[in-house]
Amino acid sequence: MEPVWNGILTCDYERTRPDASPLEWDLYTRSLISWPAALMGEPAPYGQLRRPGIVDISQDVHEILTRKWHERLAEPSFVAGLIADTGKDRSDTSAALDSCAAAADSAILPALKAATAGLLRVNATHIVNWLLPEEHWETLLTSLLGTRTEALTCLSALQLPDTPSHILAAHGRTASAGDEASQFASSSRIRARERRDAWYLAALLAAGDGPALSEVRALAAVLGWAATSEERRNELRTRYLAAVGTWCAAAGLDPGQITTADLLGRTS
Amino acid sequence: MNALIVGRQCEDLAKHGAKAVQLARLAAAGLPVPDGVVIPADLPADQIATVTDKILAWAAAIRAQYGLIIRSSAPAEDGNHTSFAGLYSSFFAATRSRDVQAAIRAVRMSSSSPTVRAYAQASQIEAPSGVAVIVQAAIRAYSAGVLAGQIRDGTWHDWQIEAVHGVAAPLTSGQVSGEVHHLGRALMLDVLADLVVPGAPQELRLPPGERITVDDRDGYPERAKIRTSAGGLVTVFRPPTWKSRPILLPQDVARLLELAMATAEAIKAESIDMEWAITRGGELHLLQARPLTRPIPRSPATARGSATSAGWQGIPASPGVATGPSLQLGHPAQSAAGMVVVCGNLGPDAAIVLLQHPAAIAATTGGPLSHAAIVARELGIPCVTGLPKHLGNLPDGTALTIDGIAGTVSTGISTGDGRTDPPLRTNGAVVLTWPTLADIEDDGRAGTVILVEPEADWKSVTGSLASHGNPAGLLQLGRRPLPFLPSGYDEHYLPGIGRLAWPVAIGAVPSELLVLDGKTPAWRRVIEADQPRRAD
Numbered sequence: 001m002e003p004v005w006n007g008i009l010t011c012d013y014e015r016t017r018p019d020a021s022p023l024e025w026d027l028y029t030r031s032l033i034s035w036p037a038a039l040m041g042e043p044a045p046y047g048q049l050r051r052p053g054i055v056d057i058s059q060d061v062h063e064i065l066t067r068k069w070h071e072r073l074a075e076p077s078f079v080a081g082l083i084a085d086t087g088k089d090r091s092d093t094s095a096a097l098d099s100c101a102a103a104a105d106s107a108i109l110p111a112l113k114a115a116t117a118g119l120l121r122v123n124a125t126h127i128v129n130w131l132l133p134e135e136h137w138e139t140l141l142t143s144l145l146g147t148r149t150e151a152l153t154c155l156s157a158l159q160l161p162d163t164p165s166h167i168l169a170a171h172g173r174t175a176s177a178g179d180e181a182s183q184f185a186s187s188s189r190i191r192a193r194e195r196r197d198a199w200y201l202a203a204l205l206a207a208g209d210g211p212a213l214s215e216v217r218a219l220a221a222v223l224g225w226a227a228t229s230e231e232r233r234n235e236l237r238t239r240y241l242a243a244v245g246t247w248c249a250a251a252g253l254d255p256g257q258i259t260t261a262d263l264l265g266r267t268s
Numbered sequence: 269m270n271a272l273i274v275g276r277q278c279e280d281l282a283k284h285g286a287k288a289v290q291l292a293r294l295a296a297a298g299l300p301v302p303d304g305v306v307i308p309a310d311l312p313a314d315q316i317a318t319v320t321d322k323i324l325a326w327a328a329a330i331r332a333q334y335g336l337i338i339r340s341s342a343p344a345e346d347g348n349h350t351s352f353a354g355l356y357s358s359f360f361a362a363t364r365s366r367d368v369q370a371a372i373r374a375v376r377m378s379s380s381s382p383t384v385r386a387y388a389q390a391s392q393i394e395a396p397s398g399v400a401v402i403v404q405a406a407i408r409a410y411s412a413g414v415l416a417g418q419i420r421d422g423t424w425h426d427w428q429i430e431a432v433h434g435v436a437a438p439l440t441s442g443q444v445s446g447e448v449h450h451l452g453r454a455l456m457l458d459v460l461a462d463l464v465v466p467g468a469p470q471e472l473r474l475p476p477g478e479r480i481t482v483d484d485r486d487g488y489p490e491r492a493k494i495r496t497s498a499g500g501l502v503t504v505f506r507p508p509t510w511k512s513r514p515i516l517l518p519q520d521v522a523r524l525l526e527l528a529m530a531t532a533e534a535i536k537a538e539s540i541d542m543e544w545a546i547t548r549g550g551e552l553h554l555l556q557a558r559p560l561t562r563p564i565p566r567s568p569a570t571a572r573g574s575a576t577s578a579g580w581q582g583i584p585a586s587p588g589v590a591t592g593p594s595l596q597l598g599h600p601a602q603s604a605a606g607m608v609v610v611c612g613n614l615g616p617d618a619a620i621v622l623l624q625h626p627a628a629i630a631a632t633t634g635g636p637l638s639h640a641a642i643v644a645r646e647l648g649i650p651c652v653t654g655l656p657k658h659l660g661n662l663p664d665g666t667a668l669t670i671d672g673i674a675g676t677v678s679t680g681i682s683t684g685d686g687r688t689d690p691p692l693r694t695n696g697a698v699v700l701t702w703p704t705l706a707d708i709e710d711d712g713r714a715g716t717v718i719l720v721e722p723e724a725d726w727k728s729v730t731g732s733l734a735s736h737g738n739p740a741g742l743l744q745l746g747r748r749p750l751p752f753l754p755s756g757y758d759e760h761y762l763p764g765i766g767r768l769a770w771p772v773a774i775g776a777v778p779s780e781l782l783v784l785d786g787k788t789p790a791w792r793r794v795i796e797a798d799q800p801r802r803a804d
Contacts, residue, residue, distance in 0.1 A: 002476040002477070002495055002496060003476075003495065003496045004496075005475060005476050005496045005497065005498075006475075008475060008476075010475060010476040010477050012476065012477040012493070014477065014493070015477070015493050015505060050475075050477065054477045056475065128637055129635055129637055129638075130635070134636070145791065149673050150790075150791075152584055152587065152673050153587045153673065153790075154790075155636075156584070156585070156586055156587050156636070156645055156672075157587075157645070157785075159636060159637060159641070159642065159645060160642075160645060160646065161642060161646075164646065165639065165642045165643045165646055166616065166639070167614060167615070167616050167618055167619045167622070167639060167643045168619060168643060168646060170616035170619060171616065171619035171620070171623065181619075181620070181623035181624070182623075184623050184625065184647070185619075185623055185646075185647070188646055188647040188648050189646055191648055191786075192645055192646045192647075192648060194785070194786070195648075195785055195786075197701060198783055198784060198785040198786075198790050199785065199790055200701075201699060201700075201701050201719060201783045201791075202783040202785075202790045202791030204719065204745060205699060205719070205745070205765060205781065205783060205791060205793070206791060206793075207745070208745060208746075208762075208764045208765040208766060209745060209746045209747050209763075209764060209765060209766050210764070213745055213746065226637055227637060227642050230637050230638075230639070230642065231639070231642060234639065
């Protein structure tokens with residue numbers, strides 16, 4: 001996100017993802033604009049498309065939507081729903097990509113359409129990279145745990161994906177379970193989970209019977225969800241782009257010219 | 269009274285200020301001072317609008333394509349003993365009447381600022397009652413900076429040059445250290461990813477994300493993305509090709525020293541503090557010069573005599589402090605064990621290196637939810653992300669110390685404080701989360717307390733406890749009474765925490781509660797229980 005310029009915030013994926021294809025820029029900008037709808041059922045768009053790759057967001061719109069988002073992230077019931085809904089989005093997208101892989105070339109498009117729609121929702125979670133109330137959480141945990149160092153250690157421990165990151169998962173698929181690297185990865189994951197549980201427990205006890213207890217529960221859930229979302233989103237995006245590439249090759253199309261509108265619109 | 273003086277005609281210190289007089293003298297000596305005009309210090313405020321019209325006509329005549337720079341010129345400014353450096357305001361402005369008028373008024377106002385008055389008082393001189401204003405065409409510099417030097421017997425005794433791409437404002441305001449040249453050595457410190465240039469009117473209207481053309485030293489045009497713009501300046505991301513080469517070539521350094529020597533001679537000084545710019549084609553411009561009023565400032569790296577003190581700030585991503593030789597990801601190495609892996613984005617191919625027990629990860633991209641950060645936390649490796657891109661040019665084998673909480677990377681070895689965690693000694697009880705009863709250890713603790721979260725079934729929890737040998741209590745956060753108190757337990761309220769079911773047979777509740785991260789307490793609190801309630 002670039003600095004505010006004349007009341008406008010600009011999100012420029014051309015700069016942050018210079019090697020991405022136009023389709024990827026299109027995916028990012030569309031999913032950015034629709035994150036309020038995808039993640040909190042809020043119909044107001046988050047900005048306007050300047051071109052695939054660049055979105056301009058009014059500072060007022062940004063402030064209204066992020067304030068609402070941060071308020072909702074303090075509600076355990078909202079967070080539970082968010083985790084369930086986005087998990088279903090990922091499952092649906094994964095199933096659509098499975099269908100793409102299983103379909104004959106001529107039948108891939110309907111599955112690709114479903115995968116595109118799904119991935120636009122899944123990709124909306126990429127806003128966790130800059131739209132979480134991290135400063136507020138740091139302040140809250142510092143007040144509860146006593147020092148900023150403990151707060152940062154706690155935040156760090158809580159940002160653990162539910163299942164191994166895509167890097168470790170990819171290694172696990174190719175390596176033998178008994179080799180030293182796999183054992184290191186496995187024991188490290190166990191230790192990381194212990195660390196997460198310990199710091200979650202510490203934050204809960206520090207909140208105790210005070211008003212911050214429900215917020216601590218919510219932030220812990222959000223941080224785990226955010227890490228999980230980032231890792232699984234990456235895997236789905238990779239699979240999706242591969243599926244589009246396969247389809248383009250079969251259809252004799254230039255993948256550099258394809259847009260999400262093409263993929264959502266063509267069903268035969 | 270002349271409302272506007274051509275810069276080269278300035279000679280009256282009281283009316284035109286020391287800077288304008290100095291620049292006029294330097295221009296007369298044939299040095300490359302940009303043309304300008306001066307508004308005398310005694311110009312009545314009600315004539316500023318009229319003067320602005322004349323300035324705009326002058327700017328059009330000299331084709332000031334990139335707007336104007338509007339600077340102070342006070343009587344005692346840039347003197348032999350008092351510089352007033354950075355105390356008066358300077359402004360870039362588009363060639364629009366309202367912008368130029370506002371800048372002129374702001375510069376004139378700065379003469380009455382508390383800082384200027386305090387500096388004058390500390391220097392035992394009279395505070396100026398007003399300042400002249402110098403207006404020059406803004407220069408679209410490829411690079412700019414400062415040169416400070418001392419001369420003895422007509423030769424350089426000591427000198428230092430600091431350079432940045434674009435205008436020197438980020439450097440002179442202390443935001444960055446830039447590229448430092450010191451007696452023939454060059455060091456690149458925290459050179460900004462951005463560069464700032466004065467913008468043409470049409471460029472200032474472009475939003476972030478669009479591109480403008482900037483010329484390199486040799487006049488080769490590069491397209492650069494706009495980050496933002498304001499006040500006549502455009503901030504753009506440095507073109508990638510500019511990042512991998514030094515800002516100043518050896519011949520630039522030599523020509524700057526030559527210019528500085530000639531400037532010192534012209535102002536009859538044996539030390540010099542000079543602001544300069546280089547435009548396309550390597551053309552030099554002398555923007556400002558004054559005798560050095562303080563010792564040559566040293567950048568952190570040169571001041572400490574070696575690169576070992578250089579450091580970088582990034583984003584804390586995985587806790588811990590670690591030291592080791594650097595290894596750029598992708599470079600050949602027998603093993604990454606014990607090394608600090610320097611990387612950008614991570615893909616699955618990075619796993620093989622990360623699973624070789626590196627000491628730490630230093631990533632030049634991403635934040636706390638980047639893939640590098642997530643995998644570092646999984647593996648328990650200290651990590652800092654979002655570091656400056658030029659760490660990617662660091663030679664392999666450079667000793668680095670990473671602090672994953674402070675978010676810093678520094679060169680050199682940290683020996684640490686040699687402490688190890690002492691064995692756990694407590695009269696307290698260790699708190700665990702249901703259903704981790706298997707983790708209850710006999711390590712001298714007074715007992716174990718199981719935190720029962722709202723979703724757990726109390727009867728199941730207490731049933732499991734009954735079959736367990738270790739003494740254990742049950743804790744519920746909050747003030748509401750326990751839903752079920754097992755036989756043989758008392759209920760205690762722990763102020764600030766919640767309600768504890770504690771075995772009667774053990775007696776008093778523990779004096780302290782702890783949470784362990786491994787063997788180390790992550791949290792501990794002394795507790796005082798109130799009078800117990802016993803199960804009916």
